[in-house]
Amino acid sequence: MKTINLSEQNSILNQYMAEIRDVDYQRNRLLFRNNIERIGEYMACEISKTLSYKQKEIQTPLGIAKINLPEDEIVIATVLRAGLPFHQGFLNVFDHAGNAFVSAYRMYTNREHTEVGVRAEYMASPSVEGKTLIIADPMLATGGSMAAGYEALLKNGKPACLHIACVIATEEGLDVVEQAVPEDTTVWCASIDPGMNEHKYIVPGFGDAGDLCYGDKL
Ligand SMILES: O=P(O)(O)OC[C@H]1O[C@H](OP(=O)(O)OP(=O)(O)O)[C@H](O)[C@@H]1O
Numbered sequence: 408m409k410t411i412n413l414s415e416q417n418s419i420l421n422q423y424m425a426e427i428r429d430v431d432y433q434r435n436r437l438l439f440r441n442n443i444e445r446i447g448e449y450m451a452c453e454i455s456k457t458l459s460y461k462q463k464e465i466q467t468p469l470g471i472a473k474i475n476l477p478e479d480e481i482v483i484a485t486v487l488r489a490g491l492p493f494h495q496g497f498l499n500v501f502d503h504a505g506n507a508f509v510s511a512y513r514m515y516t517n518r519e520h521t522e523v524g525v526r527a528e529y530m531a532s533p534s535v536e537g538k539t540l541i542i543a544d545p546m547l548a549t550g551g552s553m554a555a556g557y558e559a560l561l562k563n564g565k566p567a568c569l570h571i572a573c574v575i576a577t578e579e580g581l582d583v584v585e586q587a588v589p590e591d592t593t594v595w596c597a598s599i600d601p602g603m604n605e606h607k608y609i610v611p612g613f614g615d616a617g618d619l620c621y622g623d624k625l
Pocket residue numbers: 486487488489490511512513523525544545546547548549550551552553580607615616617618
């Protein structure tokens with residue numbers, strides 16, 4: 408598995424990351440979702456550089472333009488609910504892509520809230536057989552949601568190529584995902600943070616992605 412951490416190079420991504428992490432700025436849900444969406448757009452453009460291209464002739468009103476166009480059939484998958492604005496960013500860029508949604512949510516499995524398990528219940532996905540599958544989920548903490556999401560999607564075929572996209576990852580989560588995915592998978596992230604707290608939240612991270620996008624849940 409190859410991991411590409413986009414924050415190793417300075418870019419405008421740093422500004423989006425600073426805004427989603429900032430405890431005051433992130434209170435505005437519209438701005439928070441918008442920043443997650445544009446991180447998705449930025450990452451999708453980076454992934455687009457790795458696709459296969461074939462030259463096509465495009466008839467303009469004045470002549471013929473030769474343009475290399477992507478050939479991959481893309482499916483963008485996400486994990487509800489925090490994944491939705493991130494997914495939208497990818498879809499803004501890959502507007503011809505198919506779309507898949509998996510519900511996989513973290514639940515504490517002990518009274519002290521120090522262990523988490525993941526429950527996957529719902530999936531709506533086209534065939535992913537032979538396609539380029541991008542699974543976009545903003546947080547890769549324990550890695551449980553991503554591994555469960557990938558396993559659920561395999562019910563609809565074997566992708567030719569797998570990209571995992573997240574905003575923030577941890578080394579622990581990356582190790583878990585590496586055990587679950589094919590060797591030639593690429594993980595894209597905007598940061599690898601040092602670790603997690605006792606409740607399995609990424610530190611420094613930015614908090615609960617789903618709640619910041621959509622508000623508290625019971
Ligand atoms: O790597 P993990 O430890 O599995 O954590 C990552 C998951 O946590 C967040 O979702 P969450 O379970 O908070 O659900 P939500 O989107 O409904 O808030 C995030 O979007 C991931 O799906």
